[in-house]
Amino acid sequence: MSLKSLAVLFVAFSLFSCSEEKEIEKNPNVIYILADDLGYGDVGCYGQELIKTPNIDKLAADGMLFTDHYAGSSVCAPSRASLMTGKHIGHSYVRGNYEKGPLGFGACLELRDQDFTLGELLKKADYQTSIIGKWGLGMDATTGEPIKQGFDYSYGYLNQGHAHNQFPEYLFENGNRIAIEENEEGKMGGFSNDLFTKRAIKYLDNETSEKPFFLYMAYTTPHAELVLPASETFDKYAETVDDKAFVNAAGKSSSDGNKWAYRSTETPLAAYAAQISHLDSCVGVLVNKIKELGLEDNTIIMFSSDNGPHREGGANPSYFKSSGEFRGVKRDLYEGGIRVPFIVKWPGKVEKGSISNHTSAFWDLMPTLADITNQDLAGSETDGLSFLPTLTNNTQKEHDYLYWEFHENPSSDQAVRKGKWKAVRHDYKGEMELYDLEKDRGEMNDVASENPEIVKEMTALLDNTRTPSEIWPLKSLK
Numbered sequence: 347m348s349l350k351s352l353a354v355l356f357v358a359f360s361l362f363s364c365s366e367e368k369e370i371e372k373n374p375n376v377i378y379i380l381a382d383d384l385g386y387g388d389v390g391c392y393g394q395e396l397i398k399t400p401n402i403d404k405l406a407a408d409g410m411l412f413t414d415h416y417a418g419s420s421v422c423a424p425s426r427a428s429l430m431t432g433k434h435i436g437h438s439y440v441r442g443n444y445e446k447g448p449l450g451f452g453a454c455l456e457l458r459d460q461d462f463t464l465g466e467l468l469k470k471a472d473y474q475t476s477i478i479g480k481w482g483l484g485m486d487a488t489t490g491e492p493i494k495q496g497f498d499y500s501y502g503y504l505n506q507g508h509a510h511n512q513f514p515e516y517l518f519e520n521g522n523r524i525a526i527e528e529n530e531e532g533k534m535g536g537f538s539n540d541l542f543t544k545r546a547i548k549y550l551d552n553e554t555s556e557k558p559f560f561l562y563m564a565y566t567t568p569h570a571e572l573v574l575p576a577s578e579t580f581d582k583y584a585e586t587v588d589d590k591a592f593v594n595a596a597g598k599s600s601s602d603g604n605k606w607a608y609r610s611t612e613t614p615l616a617a618y619a620a621q622i623s624h625l626d627s628c629v630g631v632l633v634n635k636i637k638e639l640g641l642e643d644n645t646i647i648m649f650s651s652d653n654g655p656h657r658e659g660g661a662n663p664s665y666f667k668s669s670g671e672f673r674g675v676k677r678d679l680y681e682g683g684i685r686v687p688f689i690v691k692w693p694g695k696v697e698k699g700s701i702s703n704h705t706s707a708f709w710d711l712m713p714t715l716a717d718i719t720n721q722d723l724a725g726s727e728t729d730g731l732s733f734l735p736t737l738t739n740n741t742q743k744e745h746d747y748l749y750w751e752f753h754e755n756p757s758s759d760q761a762v763r764k765g766k767w768k769a770v771r772h773d774y775k776g777e778m779e780l781y782d783l784e785k786d787r788g789e790m791n792d793v794a795s796e797n798p799e800i801v802k803e804m805t806a807l808l809d810n811t812r813t814p815s816e817i818w819p820l821k822s823l824k
Contacts, residue, residue: 373471373472373473373558373718374558374644374692374718375558375559375560375641375644375645375646376468376473376558376559376561376645376646376648376718377560377632377647377648378561378562378563378648378711379632379647379649379650380563380565380650381567381568381649381650381651381652381687382480382509382568382651383568383570383651383652383655383676384567384651384655384686385651385655385663385668385670385675385682385686386651386654386668386669386670386682386685386687387668387669387670387671387672388622388651388655388666388687389402389622389626389687390402391406391411392670392687393671394667395667396619396666397619397623397666399622399623399626400626401626401627401629402626402629402649402687402689404633405629405633405647405691406689406699407698407699408693408698408699409689409690409691409692409696409700410689410690410691410696410697410701410736411687411688411689411701411702412687412689412690412703413701414685414703414706416684416686416706416707416750417652417653417654417684417685417707418438418707418708418709418750419435419441419442419653419684419752420653420676420677420679420683421442421752421754422443422480422482422506422652422653423440423444423455423483423506424438424441424443425653426481426483426564426652427439427440427441427483428709429464429708429709429711430457430461430495431457431461431463431709431728432710432711432723432726432728433727433728434709434729434749434750435750435751436749436751436812437727437813439455439461439815440455440483441751441815441817441818442752442753442754442818455490455817456485456490456491457484457489457495458489459489459494461495462726462727463496464496464562464711465492465496465497465560466496467496467715468560468715469496470721471719472557473558473559473560473719474498474555474557474559475559475560475562476497476498476499476500476562477497477501477564478500478501478502478545478546478549478561478562478563478564479501479502479503479538479542479564479566480503480506480509480564480565481500481502481564483495486504486521486522491504491521497562499549500520500521501517501518501520501542501545502517502564503517503566509566509569510569510570510608511571512571512574513526513529513533513534513535513536513537513538513573514526514536515530526541534573537574539567539625539628540575540628542566542628543631543632546563546632547631547635550639551639563632565625565628567621567622567624568618568622569658570608570658570660571611571659572592572611572614572617572621572659573609573617574617577624579620579623579624580617580620583615583616583617583619583620583623584613587619587665588615589613590614591610591611591614591660592608592614592660594608594610608659611660614659614661615660615661615662615665618660618661619666633647642693643693643694646690646691646692647691647692648688648711649687649688650687650689650708652686653676654668654669654675654678654682654683654684654686655668655675655676655682656675657675663675669682670682671787672787672788672789673788673789673790674789677754677755679750679751679759679770681783681787681789684750688706690737692737695738696737696738697739700739704733704744705744705745706731706733706736707730707745707748709728709730710730710731710732710733714730714732714734714737717732717734747763747764747807748762748764749761749762749808751812751818751820756823757773757774757776757821757823758773758819758822760774760808760820762804762811763783766782767781767783767800768780769781769804769807770789771808773824774808774809774821774822775822775824776824777794778804778808779794780793780794780797780801780804
């Protein structure tokens with residue numbers, strides 16, 4: 347072979363190697379951490395003064411904090427469905443916490459074969475995928491179980507009713523029911539957060555694949571029940587908060603997770619605060635493990651919550667100002683029910699200590715990860731917009747509007763945000779409330795009567811945005 351031919355081969359090999367290195371940079375590991383019923387104002391970097399969250403605050407200091415990020419819904423299952431499928435609740439198949447079956451609340455309404463998920467998206471990009479924690483979108487042996495929705499590994503609760511018990515007698519691993527011996531016969535030896543974090547560390551330690559990984563960590567706190575292991579942190583909160591006992595109205599708790607599963611507790615507010623601080627410590631463990639493994643520079647860590655703060659099991663969101671400056675809590679379509687914390691750390695890509703007021707939502711995660719992994723979503727239905735330009739300080743396209751609906755009240759609630767305007771309707775045949783979020787972030791001043799043209803525009807969106815659903819028809823009391 348001539349020297350000229352060898353030179354050509356060398357250049358070609360060099361270009362190929364550079365291309366491969368560039369491709370590795372484009373495919374970072376992704377850890378998405380989801381809290382359960384954590385309010386916008388429940389963490390320090392969003393204004394919380396009583397509850398300590400140093401690790402989450404550090405995550406924000408090392409990355410980007412979003413001020414205008416929204417959950418998929420104001421309750422668990424539809425919010426998680428929106429996150430997984432990239433669709434807002436008016437287009438999603440799962441639009442509420444609909445459950446029936448043998449396990450307390452039982453088998454949730456599962457995702458279908460035709461539902462394209464984040465797991466499947468990242469499998470296409472050659473990722474190892476895992477879900478640890480609360481899934482809520484399909485029981486074992488259904489089309490919705492994680493292994494049939496793009497996840498190589500799963501461990502935790504499969505439906506949200508079962509997840510009402512923080513010390514479960516069993517969990518599911520890859521669809522198989524496994525006993526948690528330390529919690530059998532009412533014992534409280536294995537707290538859900540600890541079980542999940544230990545399993546995640548084991549997963550990361552055993553991750554020997556050359557492929558990047560996607561780890562979806564879906565914790566179950568601070569959702570009721572408001573109990574957790576004894577700790578100095580809990581003792582400190584118990585000494586400082588003005589608490590009132592919660593008594594389980596049904597008497598004995600059930601570990602199968604029926605609606606009365608919340609254990610009675612003398613100190614629900616202290617437990618709520620301690621659960622959040624415990625969650626914060628779990629975030630710290632995960633962040634430190636990624637550093638220990640030398641993966642920090644090529645790992646994106648995201649943190650959020652599935653909806654606003656709850657009032658169950660003795661919780662009192664007003665005590666901690668859990669909704670921040672916003673009106674409403676879980677099950678409300680006011681800002682306090684759907685606006686949630688969102689933090690992204692991505693070393694070398696996201697500016698440290700940055701703050702974004704870009705309006706984004708759960709259904710944006712799919713197009714964002716598609717953008718990051720250079721995948722084309724053509725042919726896949728999504729309501730989302732990639733927020734990768736925001737993360738990398740480039741020109742960002744904005745949503746025309748965001749939409750929500752809620753079905754657990756006697757009549758169906760709807761809401762839409764378009765720019766600074768937010769419309770809320772508690773009955774689809776009723777009057778619409780209108781708020782100017784630039785002047786009235788707390789949604790206290792209904793200005794519908796003063797803005798008839800805006801009302802007309804927002805009414806059209808509320809009337810025409812959703813697709814019909816036999817399972818989730820709009821209900822009216824009129």
